[in-house]
Amino acid sequence: MELINAQNLMASFRRKVPGLSWRGLVMAGLFLALFPLLLMPIGAIFIFATRDGLSRFLNALSGAAAQFALRLSLLIALLTSILNSALGTLTAYVLSKYRFPAKRAVEILINLPVAIPTVIVGTSLLLLWGPLGLVGKYLDPLGIRPMFTMGGVLLAHLFVTFPYMLGSVKPVLEELEVTYEEAAYTMGAGRLGTFWYVILPSLRGALLTGTLLTFAHSLGEFGATVMVSGNLRLRTQTAPLYIFSQFEAGNVEAANAVAAVLAVLSFTIFFVLLRVREGRSTQRGAVDVNRS
Amino acid sequence: MPLLAKFYPWGLLLLLLVLLIAYLLPLFAFGLPAHRPSIVLYGFSILEEPITEGILPAFQRSWKQKTGQEVEFYTSFGGSGTIANLIRFGAPAEVAIFSHNWDADKLKQAGLIQTDWTQFPHHGVVNRTPIVLVVRPGNPKRIHNFDDLTQLGVRIIHPDPQTSGAAYWSILAEYGAFLLSRNPPDPIDAQDKLSRLWRNIAIFGSSASASWRQFDIGFGDVLVTYEQQAVRNFGRGLSADEIVAPTCTVYAEHPAVMFDRNIPQAKRPLISAFLEFLWTDEAQRIFVKFGFRSVSTELNGANPHFLHLSSPLTIADLGGWPNAYHGIIEDVWEKKIIEKDETVVGTGLRSGLHPVPGCEARGDPANSRRPDS
Numbered sequence: 014m015e016l017i018n019a020q021n022l023m024a025s026f027r028r029k030v031p032g033l034s035w036r037g038l039v040m041a042g043l044f045l046a047l048f049p050l051l052l053m054p055i056g057a058i059f060i061f062a063t064r065d066g067l068s069r070f071l072n073a074l075s076g077a078a079a080q081f082a083l084r085l086s087l088l089i090a091l092l093t094s095i096l097n098s099a100l101g102t103l104t105a106y107v108l109s110k111y112r113f114p115a116k117r118a119v120e121i122l123i124n125l126p127v128a129i130p131t132v133i134v135g136t137s138l139l140l141l142w143g144p145l146g147l148v149g150k151y152l153d154p155l156g157i158r159p160m161f162t163m164g165g166v167l168l169a170h171l172f173v174t175f176p177y178m179l180g181s182v183k184p185v186l187e188e189l190e191v192t193y194e195e196a197a198y199t200m201g202a203g204r205l206g207t208f209w210y211v212i213l214p215s216l217r218g219a220l221l222t223g224t225l226l227t228f229a230h231s232l233g234e235f236g237a238t239v240m241v242s243g244n245l246r247l248r249t250q251t252a253p254l255y256i257f258s259q260f261e262a263g264n265v266e267a268a269n270a271v272a273a274v275l276a277v278l279s280f281t282i283f284f285v286l287l288r289v290r291e292g293r294s295t296q297r298g299a300v301d302v303n304r305s
Numbered sequence: 306m307p308l309l310a311k312f313y314p315w316g317l318l319l320l321l322l323v324l325l326i327a328y329l330l331p332l333f334a335f336g337l338p339a340h341r342p343s344i345v346l347y348g349f350s351i352l353e354e355p356i357t358e359g360i361l362p363a364f365q366r367s368w369k370q371k372t373g374q375e376v377e378f379y380t381s382f383g384g385s386g387t388i389a390n391l392i393r394f395g396a397p398a399e400v401a402i403f404s405h406n407w408d409a410d411k412l413k414q415a416g417l418i419q420t421d422w423t424q425f426p427h428h429g430v431v432n433r434t435p436i437v438l439v440v441r442p443g444n445p446k447r448i449h450n451f452d453d454l455t456q457l458g459v460r461i462i463h464p465d466p467q468t469s470g471a472a473y474w475s476i477l478a479e480y481g482a483f484l485l486s487r488n489p490p491d492p493i494d495a496q497d498k499l500s501r502l503w504r505n506i507a508i509f510g511s512s513a514s515a516s517w518r519q520f521d522i523g524f525g526d527v528l529v530t531y532e533q534q535a536v537r538n539f540g541r542g543l544s545a546d547e548i549v550a551p552t553c554t555v556y557a558e559h560p561a562v563m564f565d566r567n568i569p570q571a572k573r574p575l576i577s578a579f580l581e582f583l584w585t586d587e588a589q590r591i592f593v594k595f596g597f598r599s600v601s602t603e604l605n606g607a608n609p610h611f612l613h614l615s616s617p618l619t620i621a622d623l624g625g626w627p628n629a630y631h632g633i634i635e636d637v638w639e640k641k642i643i644e645k646d647e648t649v650v651g652t653g654l655r656s657g658l659h660p661v662p663g664c665e666a667r668g669d670p671a672n673s674r675r676p677d678s
Binding site: 080081084085087088091139143144145149153158160161221243244245246247248250258260261262263285 | 317318325326328329331332345350353354377378379380381382383391393394395396397511512514515517518521
């Protein structure tokens with residue numbers, strides 16, 4: 014009896030089908046698994062979006078509600094990225110440089126948004142700031158109504174995307190050579206000067222990564238947004254909400270048109286993200302971390 | 306390209322940022338706090354098309370003619386229960402059209418509505434549409450009535466009572482049909498049939514519109530929905546043999562309300578004008594065109610696709626909303642069928658009922674889908 018093992022099997026296969034190898038099989042298997050899982054659904058969006066021709070696709074995109082939804086999503090994403098980069102950097106700085114009681118607890122708490130389902134984030138914001146909410150019921154008679162407005166949506170997005178910026182900046186901050194900082198202090202730079210001229214430049218790559226991640230997550234945010242926005246067309250309806258509403262109303266082409274645009278935007282963002290990361294990793298080989 | 310390499314990636318990112326900000330500028334041109342007069346309107350799901358494509362442009366034209374002003378509308382549509390809850394939690398609705406009076410009543414009890422909408426024309430009802438059944442081409446499962454939905458193996462797409470107003474109307478129609486098809490009415494039998502129907506439900510749609518979507522994609526054998534959905538889609542891929550008019554069904558009547566709390570004094574004339582507009586012939590004709598039955602019944606002839614219904618019940622026949630809600634939806638459906646709580650002693654409707662002619666007739670195949678004139 015022939016010894017049955019992988020090598021013999023491969024050898025016998027190779028005799029029958031020249032050119033075949035483990036590598037080829039594994040790659041084919043991976044492709045077969047990923048194709049229906051990832052590639053086909055995304056392909057379906059583009060196929061349905063352009064099914065009735067390019068002019069209908071552009072028509073669906075040019076409607077007032079669709080344009081507003083896209084612009085609103087981009088605006089909220091931009092504002093969220095800017096605000097959270099400031100907040101995230103500050104938090105990372107405090108957490109890595111300062112010592113204070115319950116620091117561990119704080120570190121865990123501020124990473125909570127990643128673990129909480131976004132719908133719960135939305136619900137909790139409503140329960141706090143809504144007209145019947147814990148704080149909201151005192152603000153409501155004063156005319157301050159943060160929920161069901163763009164401000165409310167921004168608040169929800171800030172909450173949900175905060176850990177991404179933090180998680181991007183903090184490791185890099187902690188890895189920085191303290192000697193550079195100390196050298197700056199000995200040369201007479203204050204805390205602020207050190208931060209601006211020594212620390213911040215080395216964070217450029219991490220900040221960019223964090224910003225892009227935050228931007229991408231904010232673009233696609235649905236769970237919290239659907240709770241706090243009131244889903245008002247032309248006022249608080251973001252792109253994901255628009256897609257959902259249009260699909261429910263039966264306008265599949267309109268929904269898929271905007272979905273296709275969002276998909277392309279996300280691809281672009283992650284493409285740039287990858288290139289930046291590649292650039293940084295090749296430079297990690299160099300000793301000097303201050304240049305990015 | 307050496308030039309590109311020089312600017313990559315920061316230059317490219319800067320360029321993208323500039324483009325992005327340029328794209329966002331029109332948002333501020335609209336005026337984020339709108340300087341134009343505006344109305345915030347919440348409507349239940351199937352109203353989206355008629356309102357956004359018919360009613361709003363017509364009102365905007367009429368208002369511009371009268372005052373020269375352009376009115377903006379901020380709208381949100383969803384299941385009637387969904388929008389009622391949103392408004393209860395503080396959504397800034399100024400006008401809302403619900404699927405049924407019960408949603409409006411709950412908001413009134415919560416103090417959000419001061420104006421009594423039943424004082425509006427036609428008791429505040431803007432349009433109506435009965436509950437019907439939609440089946441697959443050729444009606445392979447031979448469904449002609451609600452009774453046929455209780456058979457084994459029939460998969461029903463039904464709106465979800467937690468979020469959709471259509472669901473309440475459907476339960477009332479189903480139970481009403483079961484109850485009144487016997488003389489004298491037999492509540493035990495009716496409850497048993499409703500229970501069997503409920504077990505056949507394959508998918509709950511979050512709204513009438515969402516339920517249509519599910520059926521359209523290919524799920525289920527039969528859809529319980531508003532006639533408006535069937536009429537609207539007739540000719541858009543839906544054919545005569547797919548719409549079934551049950552012999553005994555209920556007219557869904559849709560009230561329009563306004564939320565005084567959210568309306569500043571200066572805006573009252575505009576809101577009142579919009580509400581009044583809903584009952585003008587022009588608006589009612591638009592509703593008829595999109596498949597709703599007008600409250601001005603003489604206009605209904607304009608749409609040839611309305612079904613021939615033998616005897617639709619109205620909520621008044623069932624004793625009015627509080628009676629129907631507590632007697633049927635709460636006592637029978639919720640407590641007995643969903644919670645299986647047999648200690649509840651409810652026989653359905655509290656007030657005495659007389660059998661309604663036509664509701665006694667058995668399912669007649671010839672009755673389904675004959676156009677009314």
